[in-house]
Amino acid sequence: MTSGVEALAALARRPLLIVLDYDGTLAPIAPTPEEAVPEAGAREAVAALLAGGRHLLRVLSGRPSAQVRAFLGSPDLPIVGLHGLEWPGEALPREHTRTVAKLAAAVPDFPGRRLEDKGVTLAVHYRATPDDLAGDVQARLERLPVPEGWTLLRGKRVVEFRPSGANKGTAVMRLARDAPDHLPVYVGDDVTDEEAFEVLADVGGVTIKVGEGETRARHRVASPSDVVTLLRTWANAPSEEGEHG
Numbered sequence: 001m002t003s004g005v006e007a008l009a010a011l012a013r014r015p016l017l018i019v020l021d022y023d024g025t026l027a028p029i030a031p032t033p034e035e036a037v038p039e040a041g042a043r044e045a046v047a048a049l050l051a052g053g054r055h056l057l058r059v060l061s062g063r064p065s066a067q068v069r070a071f072l073g074s075p076d077l078p079i080v081g082l083h084g085l086e087w088p089g090e091a092l093p094r095e096h097t098r099t100v101a102k103l104a105a106a107v108p109d110f111p112g113r114r115l116e117d118k119g120v121t122l123a124v125h126y127r128a129t130p131d132d133l134a135g136d137v138q139a140r141l142e143r144l145p146v147p148e149g150w151t152l153l154r155g156k157r158v159v160e161f162r163p164s165g166a167n168k169g170t171a172v173m174r175l176a177r178d179a180p181d182h183l184p185v186y187v188g189d190d191v192t193d194e195e196a197f198e199v200l201a202d203v204g205g206v207t208i209k210v211g212e213g214e215t216r217a218r219h220r221v222a223s224p225s226d227v228v229t230l231l232r233t234w235a236n237a238p239s240e241e242g243e244h245g
C-alpha cells in the first residue's frame, strides 16, 4: 500500500482510463445529498483532463447521472450512474418501479429517515439520525427482507436496495474493456467502490482509496482535496515521450 499523491504522479506517463466515484471522492461527504458540492478545483481539474485528450475520464456513481452532471458540469464527461445500472445513451431498466415502491412502503419510520427513490434502486439514508440511535437503525434496516434478485448495499450512513448483477465491479470492467489501450485507474471512498477495487486488482488496474478504513485498494490518498491535486498533476504530466498533454 502506498500513501499520498506523489507516489501516484508518475502513472500519467502512460495513457490512463481514470474512473472516479463522486461522493467522498470528488466531493466531501455532506449532511444531505443536495449539499455535496464538488471539492474546490474539482470541476476545473475534470475539465482540464477532458481538454487534454491524452487520458480518458469517467465518473461511476451511485447517484443518477443527471445529479452528478449538475454538480460537475463538463457536458462531454461520460457518467455511469446508479452503481452501473445507468449508461450514457442507454434506456434505464423500468421493470423495477413496483419493487422500489414496495420496498419504500416496508421501511420503518425512524428519526432522521430519508428515502431516496431513484426509480430502479431505493436508498435509505440515516445521516440525520442521532448518533446514539444510528447503530440500531442500521441493524433494523439490514434485517429488512431483500427481494429475490436484489442486493442490499451498505454505504456511508445509508443502505440501498439494488437489483443484483450490475455493480461498480461489472461497470468498471466494461469501461476497461472499451479502452484497452489505457491503464485503468479507479478512485473511490466507500464500500461499493470495493467491488471495483477487487476486479481491477485482478486485471492489473490501479486502485486508490480515498480516506481511512479497510480496503482492497493498493494505494490511498487522504481526501477529495488530494484527489483534485492528483487530477491536476495528471492533467499536467509529461507523456512517456517527454511531451506535455
Ligand SMILES: O=P(O)(O)OC[C@H]1O[C@H](O[C@H]2O[C@H](CO)[C@@H](O)[C@H](O)[C@H]2O)[C@H](O)[C@@H](O)[C@@H]1O
Residues within 6 Å of the ligand: 021, 022, 023, 024, 028, 029, 030, 031, 032, 033, 034, 035, 036, 060, 061, 062, 063, 116, 123, 125, 127, 155, 156, 157, 158, 160, 190, 192
Ligand atoms: O457512488 P457515489 O458517487 O459515492 O454515491 C454514493 C451515494 O452518495 C450519496 O450519499 C452519500 O453522500 C451524501 C452527500 O455527501 C451523504 O449525505 C450520504 O450520507 C452518503 O450516503 C447519494 O445520496 C446516494 O444516492 C449515493 O448512492
